[in-house]
Every structure is written in structure tokens, then in C-alpha cells.
Amino acid sequence: MSMEVVAGMLIMWAARKVRTAGRQLNGITDRTLELAAQRLSEVVETKLGTDPAIRRLVSESEQDGQPTPAARASAETALQDAADRDPRFAAALEAIVSTLPSRTDTGAATGVTSPGIQAGGAVITGPNFGKISAPTKIFNLAVQNPLVTLIAIALLIAAAFFGVRALADSSGGGGGGEAAASSGGGEGGKTAASSGGGGGGEAAASSGGGDAGKAGAAAMVGNWKSSGSSSPQVFGEDGRCSGFYYNNGVPLDIGGPMTCTMSSTPDAEGRYELVVTQSPNQARYKVAFDTADHATVYSSTGQKIYEIDRF
Known part of the structure; x- marks a missing residue:
């Protein structure tokens, strides 16, 4: 039995461990070749695992996907010598190779008479053995x-x-x-924000608003006490909140998680948009900060609902 196919299967298996073989090659699934190559590699490893020629063949196959002709020839010689000395080893190799589909003579193509694996008229042997592209695998996986x-x-x-x-x-x-439009008023990037709290007075607030110059949701993170309810309101960093859903001017909690999101910039009146969701309910409000620890909450139509103080 020629050892060209045996060496080719060892090359394929060594390269297969570091490269992805194709799904199908001319009608033969790579799974059939893979299982046979794995079994053959285990048999050779047990018998010749420390043989320098075999180790060189495997090493070059793992690194480059194709060993040098000299390495392949040396490995084939080592395999043939071992098979000649050990009939059981030769029989084991023959049994594995015989599980592959048909074999044919490759003399016309290579000038050397040796067995190979034939699939759809193409012989898989010699330097082409085990070279199957990853795109082919993906394409055939999709088709199959x-x-x-x-x-x-x-x-x-x-x-x-x-x-x-x-x-x-x-x-x-x-x-x-x-995106909320800038009011364009004031100096140094500041905008005039309505205080919303009695006397018609206005307070100058920075464009960021809220907690220590923070803007949007970052300014709302924390615990708040509402003028319209004795229950505290909580705005978490992860967007979860409680006590912020109001219906007809009074707080409403139907149970279940409540989330709050807030616009990153205020509108022309210096108010941020607050969206509170407690499925299936959702409502939108406007929030105007007077200071970092005090704000007024309005309905989406601009009517004042309540004031909140940080604690």
C-alpha cells in the first residue's frame, strides 16, 4: 500500500487543527475525511509519534498548511518502513483508508502511480490533499x-x-x-431657564443644568422629595426609577418596573424632556432645574405639576 494517501491525510489533519476546512469537496463531506484523518493520525501517533520524519511533517503542515517535498518523502518512507515491520500497523492503516470513497491511479496526472481519493472526477492526493477553502464551507453550509x-x-x-x-x-x-434648540440668549454658553416656581422670576442656569453642571439624565440621578407626594422619587443611573409617573396630577404606580429617560439637552425654555414608562403606560414631562437640588416638573403641554428637592 502506497503511503502517499496516508501522508496526505496526516497533512490534512495537522492543517485542519489550525485552519477551517471546507464543508464539501466534489460531493464528499469534509466530515468523512475529517473522521478518517483523525483516526489515522491517532494510529500513526501511537506507532510513530516520536519519529523525526513524522514530527517534521506534522510541524510543517501546522505552520504552513503544506510541508516541503523532502519532509513528505521522509514521512512516507518512515510510514512504509513501519508498515513493512508491523503487519498490524499496516492493516490498521489499510482499514482506515478503505473507509474512504473510491480510489484511483494518479499516474497520468503526477507521473507516480499511487492511490488517491476520487470525488466527481477530481483526485484528492499529493500537494492538493486537504486544501479546502473556508468560503466554500460557508457557501455549502448555506446551500445545505x-x-x-x-x-x-x-x-x-x-x-x-x-x-x-x-x-x-x-x-x-x-x-x-x-435635538433641543439652543435659546441663543445669554453669554458664555449659558441659557435663561424658567424657574417655574412662583413670582414669575427667572434664574440663570448653565446649559448643562442640574447636579453640579451635569446635563440630562445625569442631573436627575438620585433621591428626590416631591411637593405632590409623600413618597420619595428615585432616579437610578441605569434608567430605572420610581415615583415619577403621574396621571391627572397625582402619582400612579400600577406595579412592575418603571424606567425613565431624559433628553441630553434642554429646549429653548431651558426644560429637559422626561419620558417615564411603566408598561403599558408612558408619559412625557418637562423638567426645569433652578439649582442642582431643586427642579420643577411640567406636563408635556407646559402646565406645572409639582416641584422636587434632592435629599
């Missing part, structure tokens, strides 16, 4: 598993859609992605 492919594509599209939507929500502050 259309339902799985469609599901995977649908999941990718869904993930992309929700990713873009989440990005848009975060940039828009939960208010439909609308």
Missing part, C-alpha cells in the same frame, strides 16, 4: 441548510435593527431623537 441560514439572517437583521434603535434612543434622550 437553507432554513438555518434564513433564521440566522433574520436574527442578524433584528439585532442590527434594535442596535440602531437603541443608539438613536440614547442620542435622542428618549424624546424621538429630536
Whole structure:
């Protein structure tokens, strides 16, 4: 039995461990070749694992995917010598090779008469043995598993859609992605913000507003006491909140998680948009900061609802 196919299978298995083989080659699935190559590699490893020629063949195959002709020739010689000395080893190799599909003479193509694996008229042997491209594997996987492919594509599209939507929500502050226009008044980037708290007075607030110059949701993070309720209101860094949903001017909690999002910039009146959701309920409010620890909450139509103080 010629050892060219045996050496070729060792090369394929060594290269397969560091490269992805194709799914199908001329009708022969790579799984058939892979299992046979793995079994053959184990048999050779047990018999000749420390042989320098075999170790050189495996090492070059793992590094470059194709050993030098000298390394291959030396390995084939070592395999043939071992098979001549040990009939059981030779029989084991023959049994594994015989599990492959058909074999044919490659003398016309290579000038050397040796067995090879034939598939659809193409002989898999010599330097071409085990070279199967990764794109071929992906393409054939899609062809052979259309339902799985469609599901995977649908999941990718869904993930992309929700990713873009989440990005848009975060940039828009939960208010439909609308950017609040700067009032253009004042100096040094400051805007005039309505205090909303009696006497018609106005307080100059920085464009960031809120806690120590923080803007948007960062300014709301913390514990608050409302003028319209004895229950505390909590605004968490992760967007979870409690006590901020109001219905007809009074707090309403139907149970379940409540989330709050806030625009990153104030509108022309210096008010941030606050969106409170407790499924299936959702409401929008306007929040104007007088100081870092005091703010007034308005309805979406601009009517004052209550005031809050940080504690």
C-alpha cells in the first residue's frame, strides 16, 4: 500500500487543527475525511509519534498548511518502513483508508502511480490533499441548510435593527431623537431657564443644568422629595426609577418596573424632556432645574405639576 494517501491525510489533519476546512469537496463531506484523518493520525501517533520524519511533517503542515517535498518523502518512507515491520500497523492503516470513497491511479496526472481519493472526477492526493477553502464551507453550509441560514439572517437583521434603535434612543434622550434648540440668549454658553416656581422670576442656569453642571439624565440621578407626594422619587443611573409617573396630577404606580429617560439637552425654555414608562403606560414631562437640588416638573403641554428637592 502506497503511503502517499496516508501522508496526505496526516497533512490534512495537522492543517485542519489550525485552519477551517471546507464543508464539501466534489460531493464528499469534509466530515468523512475529517473522521478518517483523525483516526489515522491517532494510529500513526501511537506507532510513530516520536519519529523525526513524522514530527517534521506534522510541524510543517501546522505552520504552513503544506510541508516541503523532502519532509513528505521522509514521512512516507518512515510510514512504509513501519508498515513493512508491523503487519498490524499496516492493516490498521489499510482499514482506515478503505473507509474512504473510491480510489484511483494518479499516474497520468503526477507521473507516480499511487492511490488517491476520487470525488466527481477530481483526485484528492499529493500537494492538493486537504486544501479546502473556508468560503466554500460557508457557501455549502448555506446551500445545505437553507432554513438555518434564513433564521440566522433574520436574527442578524433584528439585532442590527434594535442596535440602531437603541443608539438613536440614547442620542435622542428618549424624546424621538429630536435635538433641543439652543435659546441663543445669554453669554458664555449659558441659557435663561424658567424657574417655574412662583413670582414669575427667572434664574440663570448653565446649559448643562442640574447636579453640579451635569446635563440630562445625569442631573436627575438620585433621591428626590416631591411637593405632590409623600413618597420619595428615585432616579437610578441605569434608567430605572420610581415615583415619577403621574396621571391627572397625582402619582400612579400600577406595579412592575418603571424606567425613565431624559433628553441630553434642554429646549429653548431651558426644560429637559422626561419620558417615564411603566408598561403599558408612558408619559412625557418637562423638567426645569433652578439649582442642582431643586427642579420643577411640567406636563408635556407646559402646565406645572409639582416641584422636587434632592435629599
